[in-house]
Amino acid sequence: RYISKIPGPPSWLLVGNTFQFLGSSGDKWHTRRKMLTPAFHFNIIQQFFKCFVDHSEQLVERLQEECTKPYTDIPPLVTQMGQLLSVRIGRPWLFLNCIYQFTAIKKEQNLLINTLHKFSKSVIENRKQSFAESDLYVDSNDEQFGSKKRLAMLDLLLTLKNSGVQISDEGIREEVDTFMFEGHDTTSAGISFALILIANHPNVQEKLAEEIKSVMNGSDRSFLFSDIQQMHYLELVVKECLRLYPSVPSIGRKTDYDIVTSTGYLIPKDTIVGVHIYSLHHNPIFYPNPEKFDPDRFLPENTKGRHPFSYIPFSAGPRNCIGQKFAMVEMKTAIATIIRNFVLLPIDKPVNLTLISHMVLKTSDEMRIKIRKRYKGSELFTYCNI
Numbered sequence: 460r461y462i463s464k465i466p467g468p469p470s471w472l473l474v475g476n477t478f479q480f481l482g483s484s485g486d487k488w489h490t491r492r493k494m495l496t497p498a499f500h501f502n503i504i505q506q507f508f509k510c511f512v513d514h515s516e517q518l519v520e521r522l523q524e525e526c527t528k529p530y531t532d533i534p535p536l537v538t539q540m541g542q543l544l545s546v547r548i549g550r551p552w553l554f555l556n557c558i559y560q561f562t563a564i565k566k567e568q569n570l571l572i573n574t575l576h577k578f579s580k581s582v583i584e585n586r587k588q589s590f591a592e593s594d595l596y597v598d599s600n601d602e603q604f605g606s607k608k609r610l611a612m613l614d615l616l617l618t619l620k621n622s623g624v625q626i627s628d629e630g631i632r633e634e635v636d637t638f639m640f641e642g643h644d645t646t647s648a649g650i651s652f653a654l655i656l657i658a659n660h661p662n663v664q665e666k667l668a669e670e671i672k673s674v675m676n677g678s679d680r681s682f683l684f685s686d687i688q689q690m691h692y693l694e695l696v697v698k699e700c701l702r703l704y705p706s707v708p709s710i711g712r713k714t715d716y717d718i719v720t721s722t723g724y725l726i727p728k729d730t731i732v733g734v735h736i737y738s739l740h741h742n743p744i745f746y747p748n749p750e751k752f753d754p755d756r757f758l759p760e761n762t763k764g765r766h767p768f769s770y771i772p773f774s775a776g777p778r779n780c781i782g783q784k785f786a787m788v789e790m791k792t793a794i795a796t797i798i799r800n801f802v803l804l805p806i807d808k809p810v811n812l813t814l815i816s817h818m819v820l821k822t823s824d825e826m827r828i829k830i831r832k833r834y835k836g837s838e839l840f841t842y843c844n845i
């Protein structure tokens with residue numbers, strides 16, 4: 460019910476609506492959210508599953524080179540935008556454009572914006588050129604926006620625009636930017652933390668490899684969507700990774716009404732409320748021995764009675780993560796493809812990592828693991844010595 464975001468700097472076009480603060484909470488958010496929700500239906504994700512597999516296999520190709528190195532620093536090149544935004548948010552005087560425009564970070568931001576906008580514009584232009592409605596996937600059950608078609612995000616926006624719905628080219632670019640930012644940094648952080656945790660827990664890694672072997676029944680073929688859906692232990696592992704290291708460690712809201720909590724506290728209208736997801740996920744009331752990596756916490760018998768909002772890596776309520784199913788499938792496919800091909804060995808211990816939040820959870824130091832090829836002798840998944 461309480462959808463307003465916290466006050467902050469004026470909207471930052473680079474990241475579309477992602478970091479538009481106050482101004483984005485009203486009608487614009489509502490219309491855009493309603494427009495885009497169908498694009499994240501499970502059918503669409505399933506339709507794009509081959510993309511997840513192709514990219515996971517390309518990642519494996521790149522990781523082959525890493526096997527010869529003494530270690531691999533997992534996180535990819537950092538998205539610098541999050542870093543810049545964190546600097547600005549911590550300095551309220553920089554919210555004023557009249558001051559901010561003279562700063563060095565504004566110059567840096569302009570360079571990054573130009574690069575990103577060039578990229579997103581070229582993606583949109585390419586799709587416009589090849590866009591043929593006859594190719595589109597039809598789902599006769601979907602009546603959203605009067606359309607019977609269930610379309611991927613960009614196709615959906617282009618179709619709506621063609622059919623007269625009010626959205627400008629700039630509006631389309633804003634949404635593309637939003638999803639590029641939200642969809643990239645969050646999942647790459649999630650996968651990076653998952654890899655270091657798995658490297659440090661060989662028992663979990665072995666169980667994952669066994670599950671993959673059993674679901675694939677000895678076959679060497681690429682994963683299908685149904686394979687990933689059958690990997691239940693993998694799902695537990697990903698959930699536990701996002702508990703320990705939620706890619707978005709905290710969020711903020713401004714209350715639109717007076718709220719009285721169940722314990723009788725009044726939170727008056729217009730209060731800024733910080734929701735610290737990281738602390739919630741490490742609270743021993745909900746998670747005994749909270750620092751322990753234990754995927755079994757998410758077995759159905761162990762989640763019985765746990766408060767539904769004690770686990771919110773994707774937030775909750777109307778302004779929750781629109782891409783959560785997408786993110787889970789992406790993370791599961793990437794991790795399963797990596798574990799199928801490599802054995803991960805520990806170098807750095809998760810407990811020694813210094814965590815920082817640049818909007819998305821990061822570490823200030825390297826996150827090193829050793830990658831070794833998983834040998835495929837007569838058995839597909841013979842373990843090499845750890």
Ligand code: HEM
Nearest residue numbers: 641642645646649706707710772773774778780781782786
């Ligand atoms: C592990 C991966 C991810 C995590 C942990 C995550 C987490 C979150 C959280 C906590 C929020 C609420 C933010 C807030 O209230 O300030 C959010 C919002 C959002 N996420 Fe994600 N996200 C992930 C991946 C994705 C992906 C893959 C996409 C798109 C493809 C995506 C798109 C969005 C969008 C558009 C919003 C804003 C929704 C709105 O305001 O209505 N996210 N995400």
